[in-house]
Amino acid sequence: MEGLKVSDANMVIYVHPSNANKVSVAVHRELNSLLFQYNEIFEGVVLAYQFDIPSETAKILPGVDPYIGVRLKAKLLIFAPKPGMLVEGKVVKVARESIHVVVLGFSSAIIIDNDIREEFIYKIKHGEEVFASTSQKRHVIKVGTTIRFQVKSFDEEILHFSGSLIPAHTGSIRWLEKYLKDDSQSSRHNKKHEERDEREDVLLHGDLAVDEGAVLLDNSIKKLKKQRIGEEF
Known part of the structure; x- marks a missing residue:
């Protein structure tokens, strides 16, 4: 954090x-x-x-x-939180127009609906108030969820945050860690494929280079033989 x-x-x-x-x-x-x-x-x-x-x-x-x-x-x-920083806290209350959070067990934070990105919609699920993502069905924010949010302001006198969930890298910590892990694994997988393709490309072109070199050498030998035959006569 x-x-x-x-x-x-x-x-x-x-x-x-x-x-x-x-x-x-x-x-x-x-x-x-x-x-x-x-x-x-x-x-x-x-x-x-x-x-x-x-x-x-x-x-x-x-x-x-x-x-x-x-x-x-x-x-x-x-x-020492500053505006723009990412901090983490535990959700203690969810309402239609706000999410209330406790940070480090001693500081409170509120995120109002205008600061919650559009993919999250308020709903009552199994009798519990939640903010659920419309694009990622498992990304849900409810009471007890540990979230990462961006600091908008921090009142030093009463130790109170105003936060935002607008940035894409904010939301449920559990979901973000899994998403980032899967994304990282996907990136490594793609990188391995690219490296393999590059190796295959090098090998392929290397074989062509060897083949072309062999053809050039063979032609050169044939020319030398013809020259020698011509000189003998």
């Missing part, structure tokens, strides 16, 4: 003196407070972290209630 990246960060965590004997716990608590919300410094939503405190030396900051500044190196998993 696009929009995911790992960032290396040099950070300073401020720990209260009461936590001086459990710095690691205090650091975890501070980093946990960054999770699943947009961070302007990292320009994305922090999803996970891993950190290392390279030195046991900490700086005591002056004040009435002095804090301890702990320097650490952290790896942060950042989710």
